[in-house]
Amino acid sequence: MEWKLKSLLWIIKYLKPVAEVDISQIQEQRAKNIEVSRLGQFLFDKKENVSLIENQMFSGIPVRIYRNSNAKGQRVIIYFHGGGFCFYNIDSHDYVTRRLCKMNQCTVISVDYRLAPEHTFPSAQEDAFKIVEFVYHHADELKVDAHQIIVAGDSAGGTLSACAAHHFKNHDNIKLAAQILIYPWVDGRVNSKSIQQLKEGYMLTKSSILWFQKTYVPRIEDRLNPLAAPLHHTDFSDLAPAFVATAEFDPLRDEGKEYADHLIQAGVNTKYVNYEGLIHGFANIPLVASNGLDLFRDIKSFLDKV
Numbered sequence: 001m002e003w004k005l006k007s008l009l010w011i012i013k014y015l016k017p018v019a020e021v022d023i024s025q026i027q028e029q030r031a032k033n034i035e036v037s038r039l040g041q042f043l044f045d046k047k048e049n050v051s052l053i054e055n056q057m058f059s060g061i062p063v064r065i066y067r068n069s070n071a072k073g074q075r076v077i078i079y080f081h082g083g084g085f086c087f088y089n090i091d092s093h094d095y096v097t098r099r100l101c102k103m104n105q106c107t108v109i110s111v112d113y114r115l116a117p118e119h120t121f122p123s124a125q126e127d128a129f130k131i132v133e134f135v136y137h138h139a140d141e142l143k144v145d146a147h148q149i150i151v152a153g154d155s156a157g158g159t160l161s162a163c164a165a166h167h168f169k170n171h172d173n174i175k176l177a178a179q180i181l182i183y184p185w186v187d188g189r190v191n192s193k194s195i196q197q198l199k200e201g202y203m204l205t206k207s208s209i210l211w212f213q214k215t216y217v218p219r220i221e222d223r224l225n226p227l228a229a230p231l232h233h234t235d236f237s238d239l240a241p242a243f244v245a246t247a248e249f250d251p252l253r254d255e256g257k258e259y260a261d262h263l264i265q266a267g268v269n270t271k272y273v274n275y276e277g278l279i280h281g282f283a284n285i286p287l288v289a290s291n292g293l294d295l296f297r298d299i300k301s302f303l304d305k306v
Helices: 003-012 023-044 094-104 123-137 156-168 193-197 206-216 253-265 294-305
Strands: 052-058 061-067 074-080 107-111 144-154 178-182 242-247 270-275
Touching: 003 023, 052 123, 061 094, 061 123, 074 094, 074 123, 074 156, 094 107, 094 294, 107 123, 123 144, 123 156, 144 156, 156 178, 178 294, 193 206, 193 253, 242 253, 242 294, 253 270, 270 294
Parallel strands: 074 107, 074 144, 144 178, 178 242, 242 270
Antiparallel strands: 052 061, 061 107
């Protein structure tokens, strides 16, 4: 692990753990998290210039659209931010979506889906599906190709992207072109080997994962529902081509790898990459390590081939 990342982890250990956040103070904590995110981006990233950016509402859901041109029929990436279904928004992931737009010369639509505890499972999934449907039905006015819709996201956003891939695989009209799953949270058991080995000290902790789970999925009987935890699907065939990324020091590493294995075994065109020396959340701070930007280069390479 490189020195900048080690220094960051040393500082983070003095911040208040997510698992100790009182639900009554959720708005205050969200504001603090956004400030920390901005500081991280300032220190460990750079802002990519994008030609056109606008905020809109799709089916009552706030979105931000990024474009490099006004050309018609563009490929479109629908992006769902991470944050355990409780934190962050389109501002916290602005640098991520800018880079995806710039590097892939496509339209990116970043989604401000509903968060818990105000909106619990399956609110975020419902919003994700609504956005995909809206983009498909309004493709012409959005100047995108209805047959080149890609879902993408990190952490909880990776969950939503995986859920969308399953949801639309048997749809009469909507066929996703690809799914980009960046260190996705896909297993409701929260007991993988990597979660036990890396349960604290690496940004995301086991106690935080359990807090996110009980906050977004309060009903215990829902936690292994494939709609909440897509690793528990029994059929992985005929899904959209997938890029799955994990990080060496991420508690979610093993379940992401297991999910990619299921896709590969089912015959899905899948590219799996585990980024050595990196932690959960590195997509937001890629310059924290020399290989941080490899994620975005690998995504571009994958999308160029599907």
